[in-house]
Amino acid sequence: MAEVGDRGDAPVLLAALHRTVVAGEWCAAEVPARGLGRLGIHEAASELMAAWEGTVHSLAREAFLDGLRGCAPHGAEAVTVEGLDDCEPTVQQRACEAAPDTAAVRSRLRELTADPLAPEVHEAANTKLQFLAIDP
Structure with missing residues (x-):
């Protein structure tokens, strides 16, 4: 879904991002983060920013940056x-x-x-x- 889905899949990806970030499952959060960015889902920007600021897993920041760039390029x-x-x-x-x-x-x-x-x-x-x- 994150790699080939469409904008209709945004609620599922947003829920997955939220769930994995809250649980501190940073590696699992990378997939929905990239998918939301690929789809340009602006509503994901605040969750992605929280993930960027809260992660303790430095490798996940690449996915969060990619997601943010796709969801809110100027932000x-x-x-x-x-x-x-x-x-x-x-x-x-x-x-x-x-x-x-x-x-x-x-x-x-x-x-x-x-x-x-x-x-x-x-x-x-x-x-x-x-x-x-x-x-x-």
Whole structure:
């Protein structure tokens, strides 16, 4: 349902997200989070934000960021910027892809291109900087 369902499946996905977040089942929350984002279900944004803020499972933040970006792209900007400093390279990579164009973001992206502790992020940061340089 999360991967191939349609907007009619939103109530089931929302219930699954809520249930798994309340139970602290962070890995199980990843699937409905991504599905809600794929479907662009705006009503899921507050639940996804609560999941982002409350998770103790750092790997799940990638799914919550993906979900937020799909459900509330403008509302997810602050989380995206926060994701540039995340401890998980996959979250940093996703954040690089969607980070807004600000001086602070460009500065952070330049730092990430040379961060010896995050070699997995170098390409994503470089790609975003190149895109920002040619974006009118």
